[in-house]
Amino acid sequence: MIRPRPLFIQTGKADDTALWPQVIEEFDAARERYCKLNMPELLDINLHNGGHEIRVEPGIRFLKKWLAK
Numbered sequence: 001m002i003r004p005r006p007l008f009i010q011t012g013k014a015d016d017t018a019l020w021p022q023v024i025e026e027f028d029a030a031r032e033r034y035c036k037l038n039m040p041e042l043l044d045i046n047l048h049n050g051g052h053e054i055r056v057e058p059g060i061r062f063l064k065k066w067l068a069k
Helices: 020-037 058-066
Strands: 008-013 043-048
Touching: 008 020, 008 058, 020 043, 043 058
Parallel strands: 008 043
Antiparallel strands: none
């Protein structure tokens, strides 16, 4: 089995490319799988009130956490 990689999902509630409740639903499904593998820390989400935009700070924090190793 291949070990899952760190995954960071960032979406805005005003983003019209994906409905945020569906993003949460898929995130929860992914979290179940990561938890079954005892690796929930590899998965994170940043849900914000904006649109289709990048929130830099949370993304940089996640990248530093996993790329520094």
